[in-house]
Amino acid sequence: MTVITEAPADAPAPARTPALRWILPAAGLTAALALPWLVYPPVALDIVALALFAIALDLLLGYTGLLSFGHAAFWGSSAYVTGLIATHYGVPFPLAVLGGAVFAMILALPIGYVSVRRSGIYFAMVTLAFAQMVYFIGYQWSDLTGGENGLQGVPRSFFGIEPVETNSFYFYYAALPILLCGMAAAWRIVHSPFGRVLVSIRDNTPRARALGYDVDRYKTIAFVLSAGLTGLAGGVFAISHGFVALTELHWTTSGDVVLMTVLGGIGTLWGGIVGAFLTVMLADQLASSGFHGIDLITGSVFILVVLLFRRGVWGTVRHQWQRRGSARRP
Amino acid sequence: MESKRMRAGASALTMALLLSACAGAGPGGGGGAFTDDKLVLAVLNDQSGIYKDASGPNTVKAVRMAVADYQQKYGDKAVVTKIEVTSTDHQNKPDIANTKASELYERGGADVILDVPTSSAALAVANQAKNHKRLFLDVSAATTALTGAQCNKYTFQWAYNTYLLANGTGKTVTQNGGRKWTIIYPDYEFGQNMTKSFTEAITKAGGTVQESIPTPFPNENFATFLTKAGSSAPDVIGTMHAGGDLINLVKQFNESGLKDDGVELAVGLMLINDIHSLGVEQFAGTLFTDPWYWNMDAEARAWADRFLAETGTRPSFEHAGNYSAALQYLEAVQAAGTDDADAVIAKLEGKKVNDVFLRNGEIRAQDHSVVHDANLARVKKPGDVKEDWDYEEIVTKIPAAEGFPPAEASGCAMTS
Amino acid sequence: MTTEGRVAIRTRALTKVFRGFRAVDAVDLEVREGSVHALVGPNGAGKTTLFNLLTGFLSPTSGTITVFDEDVTGEPPERVARRGVARSFQITSLFDTLTSREHVELALQGHGRQGFRFWRSEKLLGRHRDRVDDLITQVGLMPLADKQAGLLAYGQKRALELALVLALDPPVMLLDEPTAGMGIEDVDRTIALIRRLAAGRTVVFVDHNMHVVGSLADRVTVLQQGRILAEGDYDEVRTDERVITAYLGEADHA
């Protein structure tokens, strides 16, 4: 059984100081509200959408012990479905996003059902294979998806409220609640009886089975939930950009989000946000910096993180914090 | 707890909305002729990926050359003194192109965006241009959708499109005796469009397309496809591949020995950098449409010498196209006396131009396609190469009226 | 001695072959309801493989298994567990990042459908509090209830294993070396505990410690090379010549 966690002695203590329990979300919310004042609003939205994507992936990677290398399938297909609903039915965008997310979950059901039968490296490969098939469909079905050119001109309909529909600054605030709800949902899932079972499956699958848990079923549900949250993020992303590119379905998108999750810290949820922020900002800054070797930096950072800070940025910070905390305690 | 958080979020949202309304975000509609008292030309292209050599960083230098030429020409009479050229890498990702275009218009003060390779990225940028009512001069993207179904007032296609490539190569090669064709194309929008255009052009010229074989994209192994294509004994094999796939295909075509059977290879889209990187030997004899070749006449050559001094390499047609687009834009600004997009467009539309790049050029008002004479070229044999980058021999000129579709046929309904 | 009544577990000609090696060879085992049944035998006799077969972790090459006369051959572990057959593991096998308390809660919630409730708070599990406290106290882990299992000492982990099995409140308990690696004091406490728990249940256990076997088992089955060598109560088996020979050959393990 492959489980991607640290040795037990390093495992984070679940007990949290009550102060932190409120300070963290409050700080996070403030940061989310302030973000479009600090960075270009569409970039701010990219950060939050990708953060939810990374969190959804972490639900599988960090909390169930499954590395999916095919999550682009759900991100991208939801983006396309959201875009198509918005284009053809002109409904307010949250409704279209919801439709995309539901589609992602429906797609995830058969894929998850088959994939969870395998674990570890095999799971990664199988999800990759399925994602390639979805990519292929998006690529071939160009009447619907626009093929290589992408789905252009996705409208941003929102009850006729002009500023939201045309100005990305206001749109950010209209879309933010959807993404925050997604994050809250992830938090709830992790801290639910179901989440407890997921962690037990990650730590020791045979033992969980001996306790009577139908492990495959739990994994499938986790997979579908993760796909749903991914779809939510992908849908908002599509509406924000006003179009959907085929790259959203490409395996490199799956790789990018794994990168973000690992960079931020596996099994932390907050790490996804940190990872997405750092990655997007880095790409954004480098795009107009005159330095043209972004992968050189991303790749090196990634190697360093895997070699030296396996807990990721957030995980390392939290670990240090807790170490100091426990040292102070008698 | 859930609902409490939601309520807090909602009130924060209202507050933020109010605040920002007061702040009045966004570029103000200043009264002067030039926003921020300067002109910003933004190059948005692939600075690191597969299209880097064909356009990339050297395009920025070409645009700077245009600015220098403009300033030298008008000196004190120039309507604007401060001209900036910025460069942004879209990494060939349409979503990045999309965000960056919107940021360039909104925050970067860009008056015009130039270049933008990859059709999907260019279409996204065209949409942003329309929304922001600023100019976009496409050079590197070839999709006819930009001047067809998805055309808009603020977007111009400067250098070429798939129709030109097909009509140039397909028609001319057929008229020169290559009557039986087999086409191999990458199975995506660009390849399919090219194949359709080629088939029409070939049929019109009296030839036949025996077979069209789709291939995956990207693809490395073309051996089977070539065997299949060769089995119907065509005069010409036409390939619609580009970049790495094209190199794969050409290498394997040469190795297949089809050349010895007298089968010619015609390439849908080829850039001089492709020949340079693979070596002239591999491509020798290949026919293709080149919208512009650095050594096609003295004027082009003079400019190419300057470019060589600037960059250390010879220009591709995309470099020259960007130079031309920037120069003509600056001329239009000079004529309009403002950077207001609508006023500049009024000066551009319908203008007949000749410059380093455009021969018999016309900036068509109906579909914003910039039409001009192009060339059918043949790759030289290694023995005929006299200097570096001396790779092409011009077979024939393709007049603008034949190379580009008539405006009525473009399917463009210029609205906004 | 044994309660007259049904047979809790019965195997017929149960066989498991690994690449030509017959780890379990035509075993006919009968465990009466309510009995405490020990499986002993030298290392590699097939005890653990038999355990894995009985609990669905391996599927047999041939033969059948019934639990209370229902055929469970080839069922996956979680189904067998839901039929009321709970097991502990030979190699301590816990969830390293969960606390003792969370372990027991996890075992308790397995009864219902709570596990699928991803929309509820885990505080929902607080409803088991009394039962959790009770179980943790029984195995003597109360002071460590909120410590992560990965940080527990070996003996404490074994105790937690027991608590997990207990939490399932199973009619049939399969304990794989419940006292392995324990100090003498802990062994005696565990014997007392198992004896207490055995009331009203069927227990099958494997142990190398003959003291444990002698003080707990109503019935003993001796395995050797995958086959049943002898069966009877402790005294019968202890004096069986074949058993003595088998164990002499493995003296250092006795």
Added chain:
Amino acid sequence: MTAILQYAVQGLAAGSFYALAALGLAVIFGVLGVVNFAHGAFYMLGAVTAAVLLDTLGLTLWWSLLAVPVLMFAFGVVVERLLVQWLLRLDPLYNLLLTFGLTLVLVELVKQRYGVSGLPYRLPAGLQGRVDLAGVVLPRYQLFVLLFSVLICALVWLVMTRSRIGMIVRAATEKPDLARALGINVGRWVTPVFGFGVALAGLAGALAAPFRAITADMGSNFAIILFAVVVIGGLGSIVGAVVAGFLVGLVEAFGQAYAPTFAQILIFVLMALVILVRPAGLFGRQEATA
């Protein structure tokens, strides 16, 4: 009929690259437990090295087929000592992630140094042209690639079965418990085996140089298909990797010939089917239920 034969030979020739590279991937996975995501990048480096050797030193393909594996072996040893070894005790996913990052860096470095349009390469005269085998007309080089790969695979097989090193590697790859039980010190062989696997990828790259585009990106698609190959063959199986490599080549060729639109996806469909029917791959060991 000749067409089918022709496609078959072409498919096997294309499969040669997969077989060679997958062989390296399988050995690395077997002995180190590392799923080497950078294998495609090593393949690319092999081709680039061959092109650079030709350009700077004038070494033709014949010499490159010798020099490239040696250089790549050395490079593999450096990578293993510098990076991979630190993660060997951890979950294999960490090394997957590490080599993923390494891929990004290597590809970018090649782009910075050699540009993006690709490098030229010339085939030695002796390998140009075509041969006619009873009606099946084939490029001479394709035939050479096929024979050469089969030869290398056979050589590797001989080493694996006849030499002590081979026995150890095979035991560690295919029967890890047995290797441990026999008290074989696998640890000593970890570094050379990684180098060996990298050398095989590099050799495949050098072999591809004459008729594939030599660009920084040439390995990325290749790597993805390579994963499908080893999953189809069975991750721990040496024979499986080779057989699946040629099989995937055949599927690709016949797919291209008879269903070109679906050629690429066929491989992944095949992979999904294999996983459904034989989860451990065609030649892999079945995992225990637990």
